[in-house]
Amino acid sequence: MAVPALANEPLLRVEDLRVEFPTRRGRLTAVDGVSFEIAPGEVLGVVGESGAGKSLTGAAIIGLLEPPGKITGGQIVLEGQRIDNLPYHEMRQIRGRRIGAIFQDPLTSLNPLYTIGRQLTETIRTHLPLGETAARERALALLRAVGIPAAEQRIDQYPHQFSGGMRQRVVIALALAAEPRLIIADEPTTALDVSIQAQIIALLKRLCREHGTAVMLVTHDMGVIAETADRVAVMYAGRIVEIGPVREVVRHARHPYTVGLMGSIPLVGRDVARLAQIDGAMPRLNAIPLGCAFNPRCQKAFDICRTQRPDLRRVGPVAVACHLFDMPPADAGRPP
């Protein structure tokens, strides 16, 4: 089954991924034809509003979509091996070992009834052939690496004895416990104090650089992305609307939605009376408009946007799904 990885093979390749929820009134498509790649050691930021499908994309990759949600199309390839159709027990061996995960709320990610040492050694011993003593040594080393002071004492304490920021450090240690090649970090700092957020992001970035771990960083915080990511994918209504190197996307946003997103970030030193705002709200899954999903909110929308869905196409260093960047069409109206 495992195909040897080619030299130029990306670490993770997601192709035309669809995630759907069957409901009584038909299927809701929450992730609609998403494709991207992550290279070894790369940090890919995924941004978008709530409900854009970014967390579901992460959950689909790690094989933990909550029923009734399921993958109905496309494929997910990890190091040359297709993983979206693996049986549960094979996928289980990939989770934690080859793909780690960090969730939003560190306060609830740890089991309150076990010491953090026990949760660490349990994870380590699930994936690595280590004895109890060796696993504990490794757990201690991990705790030190994530910056827990007095790790020897703290290892035998329970989660409730740790603060939020410290717990997220423990969660990061748990995600890194078996040296996965990829970490999916779903809003890793959203639940934390602003002062702690920067520390945690810096820690995650440093550890992943040291271990050569790639990260898929899901967040709605453009500031975090700008500081951390190498590339960024902007999602809207279950689709990627723009993907490219982070500087390019931040400084020269092309898709009108990305432009709006960038305009809504407050910047110290940029003196504006009001932040830009995108009027309206993202469509609900059962009412996604025909054509480009963004067209009702887009100030630059023209005829074709209301009828034909734009595909991602390369525009300079980035890829954008917007009719504004179509080759001058012969039969369509000119953009205003």
Added chain:
Amino acid sequence: MIAFVLRRLLQAVAVMLVVSLISFALFNFVGDPINNMVGQETTLDERAELRRQLGLEDPIPLRFARFIGNALQGNLGVSYRMAEPVGRLILSRLPATLELSLAAAVFALLVGVPMGVYCGLYPRAPLARLFQAVSLVGVSLPTFLIGILLILIFAVHLNILPSFGRGEAVALGWWTTGLLTAAGLKALILPAITLGLFQMTLIMRLVRSEMLEVLRTDYIKFARARGLSNRAVHFSHALRNTLVPVITITGLQLGAIIAFAVITETVFQWPGMGLLFIQSVQFADVPVMASYLILIALLFVIINLVVDLLYYAVDPRLRLDRPGKAA
């Protein structure tokens, strides 16, 4: 921890004092105790003399203090009906009731918890739906009806289990046990199932809903994301987190099992305290009723104390008086 235990013990003593007061009131003010003891031809003078001898003329607080003092020494009065000290009477019946109640509780736990776990893990499975339906029957059918139905099936039609009594009981010092003989064990099966069925369904439904709840939590999702085996996720992570409410309910239910063994003991003519109590009620045997009241209260208080201590064993968050927060 020690402060907690002491506080709980103090509360327990307060509860016991209140129950004793009720019991004392029952003893002294339900009917005339003298009337219950003497014959019809006793003269008024003799009655007054007896009244003084028994200390019934003393002020009420003094009499209550004396009652407590006697009770603490195990002197709970004399049964009107059997003319035997109530303490000894109850003690001789206690083993039968405790064995029946424990067997019922063990049955309820050993069957209820696995069924609940299964229903929680696979809520849509046909077997889980069957368990749910059966549990509804268990919750809604009255105990005596279940007992009679079981007797009808297993004793009358199939004729494989005895319909009444305790079988052969062996004396171990003052404790008599039916657990050591085949007849005793066979006699235990039907009453234990009858008594435990309601608790079994209750525990099953509780474990099921708690499992469903816990399986949705972030730490279970994170445990899966760490690649732990299903067994580790379901049993050491999920099941253990459902235990606090299960222990509470089981503890309270154990008290209830002992207290409400009355009905099952009556149906199966089980020679326990409940049967003794019912017979005492029929004869207005106040000392026995009052003592039974105190004993049941004592059992409830002890069980609650044990339950509170078990929380500490299960949930580390309770072990610290002050949660030690570190920055």
